[in-house]
Amino acid sequence: NYLQNNNMITLVFLSYHSAHHIRRIMKNLDNKYQVIVMENSSDENLKKELEQKYKNIHVEICRENLGFSKAMNIAIKLSKTQYVFLNPADVDISNYVFDTLVEIIKKFNNFGLLTPSYKDRSIHSNYFIWSKKGPDLEIKINEKNFTLKEVDFIDGTILLNKNIVKNDFFDENFFIYFETMDLSKRLINKKIKLYACPELTFDHYGGQSHDKIYNLQAKMSRNWHYNWSKFYYFKKHYNYFYALRKSLPNLLRAIKNYLKNIFATKIENKNKKILASFEIRGIVSGILQKKSNFRIKF
Numbered sequence: 001n002y003l004q005n006n007n008m009i010t011l012v013f014l015s016y017h018s019a020h021h022i023r024r025i026m027k028n029l030d031n032k033y034q035v036i037v038m039e040n041s042s043d044e045n046l047k048k049e050l051e052q053k054y055k056n057i058h059v060e061i062c063r064e065n066l067g068f069s070k071a072m073n074i075a076i077k078l079s080k081t082q083y084v085f086l087n088p089a090d091v092d093i094s095n096y097v098f099d100t101l102v103e104i105i106k107k108f109n110n111f112g113l114l115t116p117s118y119k120d121r122s123i124h125s126n127y128f129i130w131s132k133k134g135p136d137l138e139i140k141i142n143e144k145n146f147t148l149k150e151v152d153f154i155d156g157t158i159l160l161n162k163n164i165v166k167n168d169f170f171d172e173n174f175f176i177y178f179e180t181m182d183l184s185k186r187l188i189n190k191k192i193k194l195y196a197c198p199e200l201t202f203d204h205y206g207g208q209s210h211d212k213i214y215n216l217q218a219k220m221s222r223n224w225h226y227n228w229s230k231f232y233y234f235k236k237h238y239n240y241f242y243a244l245r246k247s248l249p250n251l252l253r254a255i256k257n258y259l260k261n262i263f264a265t266k267i268e269n270k271n272k273k274i275l276a277s278f279e280i281r282g283i284v285s286g287i288l289q290k291k292s293n294f295r296i297k298f
Contacts, residue, residue, distance in 0.1 A: 007033060008102050009159070010079035011087070014071055016040040017214055018089035022050070030095040031056045036078055038062060038071040065295055067175035076160065076169055086158045092203040093157075100200055101159060103141045108148065112192035113184065114159040116200035126204065127151045127196040137195070148195040153184045156204065164192055171236075175292045176221075178229035185237060216271060221296045223275050224282035227254075228294070231286025247283050254279040 011033050015022050022037055029035070035057040039046060047059035060078065062071060076084050083105060087093070097116050104114075118126050133150040140146075158180065160169075168186065170179050184194055227250060234243035254276045261273035285294070 008081055008105060009033060009083045009085050010081045011035045011085050012075040013087050013089055014038050014068060015089050016065060019043060019046045021089035026050060026054055026057065033098055036060060036075050038075050040065045040071055069170035069174045069179045070172045073169045073172065082161065082163050084160045086160060088156060090205040091157060097200055097202055100141060104139055104146065107139050108137065109161060111195050112161055112164045112187045113154050113194045115154045115157055115196050116202055117196055117198045118204050119201040126155045126157060128153045146197055146199050148197055151194050151196045152188060153181055154194055155180045173232060173292060174229050175225050177226045178233040182233055217296045219275055220278045223278040224294050225292065227279055227282035228286045228292050231283060251280065251283045
């Protein structure tokens with residue numbers, strides 16, 4: 001009965017060795033919202049613990065690491081609400097953000113994707129505007145004005161409107177990286193609008209969704225998949241030779257870093273060589289048009 005939810009939004013969190021984050025989120029979360037946790041590390045103990053403690057949560061054990069795209073597609077289909085709020089585990093979002101999103105969509109729902117904003121956008125942003133857009137929308141909630149800016153790309157944390165997006169969700173050829181860029185581009189090509197709300201903010205810790213003991217493995221996976229996904233994205237939306245042109249500088253830089261540390265004895269430099277090798281492997285796999293089937297088990 002966890003899916004019998006009369007609220008407007010289902011909250012989804014992706015977990016892979018992220019129990020510490022999921023526990024923190026649930027502790028601070030208002031139980032009026034239905035929650036689905038996509039558990040990619042098959043942590044049965046976490047499922048038992050959370051489902052016994054909270055009546056509004058369902059932990060979906062994936063049995064294998066499905067990555068972002070496939071796990072989120074499953075969660076979207078499991079949800080019974082029109083709106084699904086998709087999140088990584090390494091976020092700190094208050095109930096105020098969820099409540100405000102509900103009030104926003106009561107007044108405006110002509111969008112495919114919508115996102116609140118990182119509190120700190122100085123290093124990385126979760127949305128980008130590349131082309132000329134129409135005027136901002138102003139929505140007043142409890143005497144406070146919120147701006148909705150039309151954007152070209154939303155990353156990471158996404159409120160998805162199933163009535164607008166229909167069944168065209170994430171491309172499961174992506175394991176991680178570039179899947180939200182791909183979805184954003186496909187929706188914009190269909191004239192579906194994407195919005196960001198700069199006044200509605202949350203914290204994203206970045207690269208901390210897993211336990212710290214797995215940092216090296218996570219970086220190895222990141223280097224492989226980021227580069228594979230980059231090549232696949234540009235090949236998909238442009239052509240093979242454009243993707244090759246975009247990836248060759250990364251390949252040359254990775255080869256240089258590998259050779260620079262090939263005889264390294266210090267752990268730090270050995271790790272640089274290892275990470276460069278995974279970057280090379282990811283790019284080469286993309287160039288050879290192999291599937292994104294590389295996995296590291298933590």
